[in-house]
Amino acid sequence: MLINRRIVLKTAVASAAAVLNSLPLRAAPETFALRSIPSTGETLPVVGLGSWITFNVGDDQLLLDECAAVIDAFFAGGGKLIDSSPMYGSSQSTIGYGLKKHRHRDDVFSADKVWTSYPDAGPEQISRTRGEWGVKRFDLMQVHNLLEWKSHLETLRAMKARGELRYIGVTTSHGRRHDILERIMNTEEIDFVQVTYNILDREVEKRILPLARERGIGVIINRPYQRGFLIKRFASEELPKWLPETGASSWPQFLLKFIISHPAVTCAIPATTRIEHVRENLAAATGNLPDANLRRRMADYVRQL
């Protein structure tokens, strides 16, 4: 393999990012926890905003305004990354509405996906999506659920080379197709992967997360609450007496801190329709983040419930 400047630079940045991300994050309460994107060193708040189901509200003006208020609260609280997909119904136009209404187009780290079985239709879909968001270009474009990943990654690479995108990646969810994902991570130059990870769905800890660190790939986490199921499941359970050690003050924060404290995680993207929940999620990114021992205790505690 030829050693070229790109490989050296990427290795150096990834190494620095890995060192920084492994340091315990004990920021002051008002400081937001940031993670470095391994391929460039750019920092991102470790809690972002998903849009699956929650922002698919059609042209319902009442619900559009509620979603816009959530987006506004998200930025006011220090958030940056918003994630969507053409598969999510009208979520993209809802995001565009919210960004325009509260003038956050320049604040957002925009992450979307290409989702079509037809390779040639990718650029047109991305262009349409960009129109929905109202942004000049996407920060991150991902191949959704690995659909036609080979062809779409070629397209995304070319778009990135032309400066039309800043980062590229691929996504899966529910622990599906990790074998293909691992192959892609080993053989393709990508900036991000998006996977499911939470205190019960920990499959990615075995190979995907370590591989992401090894290869200098950023990790976005979907389904942090299993679409709210985990919160409902544990709501009636007692929180551990040692809760203050985790920095959390509620079950949602306990569950989210478990995820974002993993050193390989760049950003988790819980979705919500409520302002108080977006604030609670963002607050999980402040204060202490559990270290490896505490994360083990958290997982053990939940397992025995």
Next chain:
Amino acid sequence: MADWSSYTLSDFLLFSSRVYERLFELHNAVVWPAQLVMFAIGLVIAVLVLRPIGPVGCRWICGLLGAIWLFVSWSFFWERYATINWAANYVAPFVALEGLLLLFMALFARPPVIFFCHSPGSYLVLMIFGFALLGYPLIAAAMGRPVQSAEVFGIAPDPTAVATLGVLALGRGPLILFASVVPCLWCMATGLTLLALGWPDWFIAPLLAVAALLARLLRGGREKSAA
């Protein structure tokens, strides 16, 4: 997509319960006062079914139902449901086909024979049709949802499908079976959707579709024994 066995019903749901409920609220507000017109049409169909009617009456029944299905295809599936469910764009043409088929039965084909006789099957159809017209709009309030989200025959697809299956269960003719396919499939699809949403009334449309099939079987036995 690979590994289908790992998918659950909720994986195919694109929207929340609140969004689906408000869909009907907004739809009702936009089409008002069409609900009154549809109720009147429903009464006309009921009268035509109950009284001895010849081919002209049967053509009117098919024509009215056909027009209603075309309206539901455009106003609900295309204009409303498609805003939150991209799959509705693919369903709308089939719903429109249902409307066109019924109109074809009304205008060009040999009219089906739709008649009410004093049999368990016919009375079951009466109950099904009556529920579609009068009972369905009350389900929302009974389940604690806003009254404005009531589903009305001729406006919302569920009571429209149920009423159509009821009427067709009284019919004989070559195209009756084909005209039953779309309403039957919709009753199953809506049952699955509401089940995924966690609505307790998810079973109503599928149950009434099965009841319409039962009504048809009961009528078939009665007619054979009468002959």
